[in-house]
Amino acid sequence: MRRILFIWPVLLLTLLACKGEQAGDGGVYQATDTLPMLITQIQKCSRLYTVEMKVHKIVTHDDVIRLRGSVLQKDFNFKVPLGARKIAIPMDATLKAYVDFSQFSEKNIERNGDKITVILPEPKVLMTSSKINQKEIREYVALARAHFSDAEMTEYEQQGRAAIIQSIPQLGMFEMARENSARVLVPMLTALGYQEENITIAFRKQYGVDDLKRLLEIIP
Amino acid sequence: MRKTIENIRSITVAAAIIAVILIAVWLYRSLGDARLEMGADNSIDLTPTQIESIKAVGEWEFLSISTEELVDTTRKRLFGDDQLVRIYYGTLRLGVDMKQVEPGWITQRNDTLFLTLPKIGLLDRDFIDEARTKSFFESGTWKAEDREALYKRAYRKMTAHCLTPTNLRTAEENGRESFRKLLRSMGYQKTEIKFGK
Numbered sequence: 001m002r003r004i005l006f007i008w009p010v011l012l013l014t015l016l017a018c019k020g021e022q023a024g025d026g027g028v029y030q031a032t033d034t035l036p037m038l039i040t041q042i043q044k045c046s047r048l049y050t051v052e053m054k055v056h057k058i059v060t061h062d063d064v065i066r067l068r069g070s071v072l073q074k075d076f077n078f079k080v081p082l083g084a085r086k087i088a089i090p091m092d093a094t095l096k097a098y099v100d101f102s103q104f105s106e107k108n109i110e111r112n113g114d115k116i117t118v119i120l121p122e123p124k125v126l127m128t129s130s131k132i133n134q135k136e137i138r139e140y141v142a143l144a145r146a147h148f149s150d151a152e153m154t155e156y157e158q159q160g161r162a163a164i165i166q167s168i169p170q171l172g173m174f175e176m177a178r179e180n181s182a183r184v185l186v187p188m189l190t191a192l193g194y195q196e197e198n199i200t201i202a203f204r205k206q207y208g209v210d211d212l213k214r215l216l217e218i219i220p
Numbered sequence: 221m222r223k224t225i226e227n228i229r230s231i232t233v234a235a236a237i238i239a240v241i242l243i244a245v246w247l248y249r250s251l252g253d254a255r256l257e258m259g260a261d262n263s264i265d266l267t268p269t270q271i272e273s274i275k276a277v278g279e280w281e282f283l284s285i286s287t288e289e290l291v292d293t294t295r296k297r298l299f300g301d302d303q304l305v306r307i308y309y310g311t312l313r314l315g316v317d318m319k320q321v322e323p324g325w326i327t328q329r330n331d332t333l334f335l336t337l338p339k340i341g342l343l344d345r346d347f348i349d350e351a352r353t354k355s356f357f358e359s360g361t362w363k364a365e366d367r368e369a370l371y372k373r374a375y376r377k378m379t380a381h382c383l384t385p386t387n388l389r390t391a392e393e394n395g396r397e398s399f400r401k402l403l404r405s406m407g408y409q410k411t412e413i414k415f416g417k
Contacts, residue, residue, distance in 0.1 A: 040382065041286040044390070046398035047315075049279040049343070054272040060265045069256035080258065091351055092272070094344065098281070101398060106405045116406075128311070128344050130351035134364035134371075150304060150355040150362065159264045161351035167269040176274070184278040184318055191326035192333075192406070 046101040050123070050180035051173050052094060059089040059160035065145075082144040089137050089156055093130040093164050097123050097177035117200040118185060123177035125168050132157055178203055278318035279343045282398060283391035285312045285382045289374045295360060302360025306367075308374035310348040312382045314340055314391035316415070332410040333403060339416040340392050342383060348375055 065083035069076060099120050110117040141147055182201040189199045292305040320338035327334045350371060396413045403411050 042387070042390070043284045043286070044394045045281055045284055046394070046401075047281040049277050049281065051274065052277045053274045056270045056272050058267055060267055061263075062265060063260050065258060065260050067256070067258050069254065071254045071256075072250045073253065093351065094346060096277070101402060104402055104405060109405055109407075111407075127349065128313070129346040130349050131346060132350045132353075132367075134367045137364060147361065150306070150358040150367075154306075154353050154355040155262070156264050157351045157353065161349075163264070163267075164269050171269075171271065173274075176276070180276040180278070183276060188326070192408075193328070 046104070047098040048101060048181065048184060049096045049098045050184060051097040051176045053096075053171060053173055055093050055095060055164060055171070057091050057093070057160055057164055059091060059156050059163075061087050061156050063087070063145075063148075082142045085139070085141045085145050085148065087137070087139040087148050087153070087156065089153065089160065090133040091130060091157065091160055092133070093161070094128045095125055095164075095168065095171070095173065096128050097125045097173045097180075099123050099177070099181050114195065115198045115200070116189065116194055117202055118189070119202045119204065120181060122204055123174055123181070125173050125177070127161070127165060130161055130164075279313075279315055280318060280395070280398075281313045281315035281343060282340070282395040283314040283387060285314070285387060286310075287312070287378050287382055289377050289381075290356065291370045291374045291377070292357075293366060293370060297360075300359075302362075304358050304360075304362045304366060304370070305356040306370055306374075307354040307356055308348055308350065308371065308378075309352045310374075310378050312347050312378065313343040314387060315343050316340060316395065317343070320416075332412060333408045335399060335403075335411065335413045337395065337399070337413065337415050340388055340395065348378070 063085040065080040067076070067078055067080055103121065108119045108121075110119065137153075139148055178201075185201055186196060186199050190196055287310055289308045289310070290305065291308060292303060295302040316338045318338075322336065325336045348371065392415055395415070399413050400411050
């Protein structure tokens with residue numbers, strides 16, 4: 001009887017603790033903004049964005065625990081039962097191609113009578129934003145494993161971001177960036193009084209795949 | 221005959237002892253090299269990047285503000301609080317959309333060129349690079365809605381901190397200077413540049 005009386009307060013406290021969790025799930029959180037903004041870097045620039053591409057990627061990770069080793073000079077490698085986890089993270093990203101005008105000068109202009117040639121620097125591509133579709137993330141976790149932590153998920157997202165940046169040379173943005181630069185600049189030059197047929201927009205060089213990889217702007 | 225049997229027995233015993241020693245040495249060496257490790261590969265699988273849309277734009281950027289925001293949320297519980305702290309990264313780009321220029325935005329009177337550019341504004345509504353987010357601290361279990369709420373708070377804070385009249389003014393001044401430099405390189409020395417309000 002005494003033992004039962006002793007157990008009651010423990011049970012009551014456990015139930016109260018569970019109640020606290022339920023309240024949290026219902027969205028009644030105490031959200032606090034206690035930490036200030038860290039760093040702001042302001043940079044003056046002059047960039048003409050000419051192409052915008054939206055891409056989608058599903059980042060997947062198959063987290064299988066494997067037992068590896070060697071005994072009696074025999075190697076073995078097998079899956080641990082009940083140790084598998086899987087996650088799929090859908091993400092969207094916006095890529096933009098631009099021409100940098102910050103170093104633009106008289107050297108970029110060639111005039112011959114009524115004709116004008118504008119020589120533009122090499123276009124570059126950067127990722128301007130990315131969004132994780134949090135509500136569409138799916139994870140499957142075996143009984144013996146813990147759920148994916150926030151740190152693990154952000155690490156996979158960062159790897160997915162890097163994979164998108166690596167795939168930029170295959171997306172064909174650079175050629176489009178060249179064509180669209182002309183579409184923006186030609187109307188401006190015609191407004192300045194030049195005839196359309198007298199305007200040439202040129203770029204410094206043709207690109208190979210290695211050049212394209214070099215032009216990627218990767219934020220660490 | 222008896223001696224022969226004793227000799228055979230001695231040889232057998234010696235051979236057995238040698239065999240046991242050899243097996244022991246072999247086992248010792250084999251087990252000495254034995255290794256056992258348990259782990260998982262932490263890299264993501266190879267999946268394709270799909271193009272959803274592609275469009276031509278004409279946006280001139282004059283000021284870029286790169287920022288990072290530390291956002292946290294706490295859930296009160298009876299035994300200790302749950303906490304999630306994340307660092308979000310974003311870049312706000314200020315400039316003009318050249319598709320918004322009105323007819324006659326460039327005019328010339330005497331030797332002066334007059335330009336009327338569209339109003340300076342934020343070029344990208346989505347400016348947070350969420351895939352770059354760092355998880356700083358996590359205790360307890362958090363849902364997609366919680367992360368979404370943190371994202372929205374980071375967005376509001378970044379907008380409030382970075383989209384200020386001072387930064388808009390700086391972008392306008394730099395835009396004016398950029399266009400002046402561009403036109404000067406084309407041979408137009410006198411220019412008047414204004415922005416839409």
